Amino acid sequence: MANQPPLQFSLDRSSPVPLYYQLSQQLEAAIEQGGLAPGSLLGNEIDLAARLGLSRPTVRQAIQSLVDKGLLIRRRGVGTQVLHSQVKRPLELSSLYDDLEAAGQQPATRVLHHGTEAAAAGVAAALGVPEGTEVLRVERLRLAHGEPMAHLCNHLPVGLLDAGPARLEETGLYRLIRAAGITLHSARQTIGARAATAEEGERLAEPEGAPLLTMERTTYDDTGRAVEYGSHVYRASRYSFEFQLLVRS
Amino acid sequence: MANQPPLQFSLDRSSPVPLYYQLSQQLEAAIEQGGLAPGSLLGNEIDLAARLGLSRPTVRQAIQSLVDKGLLIRRRGVGTQVLHSQVKRPLELSSLYDDLEAAGQQPATRVLHHGTEAAAAGVAAALGVPEGTEVLRVERLRLAHGEPMAHLCNHLPVGLLDAGPARLEETGLYRLIRAAGITLHSARQTIGARAATAEEGERLAEPEGAPLLTMERTTYDDTGRAVEYGSHVYRASRYSFEFQLLVRS
């Protein structure tokens, strides 16, 4: 576990970007590009702060953010080590559209329904509104390479989105919600599986009884208000959920 | 958004428990028990620090830990607010055994296989060892109320666990791994679905072709070493994955 040759960091004090953030970004880049070998020690915080002309708390803040990301691990009496990294994404509030686009799958959307209706009991409970409240229901078929991938049914409070069906065919729902100035905060998800009904099979080009992945999700904004309730069905033969998670310590 | 009546906090400076942690625990308790109403402001950090006889950074550290948990939200120029809370668990590295036990489902385990063997290609890749390395394979059937719930196949490096089949029938694998002094750090998971084969149906008391939930997971310890690769199959009629997640900001 030898130490590394001292790396070069460039800090711009005139930049509006916080110093700790500049440092954490450069550290992260050094780790990902192999400039800092897995298992190697980072060098103690005091020296690092002195070398960079920063105070120790600022350096600690930079390091801590990478510890929270799972890239580094601190041990008292030992030092800060680069983790042998299998790390990728810590599980995001993913958008199927973005996932497919990132995978080069050429996503497309067909809007099957777009209109308001009175919320049924289950939807009302999920959105935290009284039963019978007017809500927007959107049903979409998501395709990749022209093949159906999933059937997406979403309920939203009315007035949240001013986008019509046309916008929904161009991009993902989450992008539209964010574009409406809403800050997403958290979500509650349930993932399960069931056999396809005849109608579902028809829509997704699967035989009746084929296994389907299901996801129900309620998303909340930073005021704690529910902004979306989704009930999605994926072809199990074409899709699975993949994610990384960190152990709470 | 009126302010709250000032709450009482008791800090013990002679305790080995850090002050920021004592404060964050008491804040969290106050939030969960309704002493701090959702949407209410917490009061500014300077005053809070003065009232508690703490420095501002210490108070900030306490507040920040709750922000990271999703319980609070800070807005510059506004203040720190209690989030309208639907929050529960932020998604843990869950153990099926613990989940069932917490739900009062009386979990039981039947060990179907327990022995070492040469790692096949897929297993070797997941564990990051050369193909053909000796690894421990454990196959278990998990039951709840005497009904089969899941079939669990796990591969581990030899020597990691000294527990025999008897211990594996008493508790979950993760508890045994932790009891062996290993600090779990992260995991990579894939959740999918497929139709049951005849053999799987037999084991899980489902008809052939019934939908099954599948999970593959590789777990890493805090040195980045893979400690376990699991390939699990759950009865979709009896089980689903439920979790909360926070949006990366």
Add this chain to the structure above:
DNA sequence: CAGTGGTCTAGACCACAGT
């Protein structure tokens, strides 16, 4: 404008790991 959180400093002492 006043008030808030966001960032930063330059120290201090303590707890724990490894020698």
Add this chain to the structure above:
DNA sequence: CTGTGGTCTAGACCACTGA
């Protein structure tokens, strides 16, 4: 024992929000 990260202090200035 020495060296590390863990905690804590008492200030400072800035950026943003809302009146």
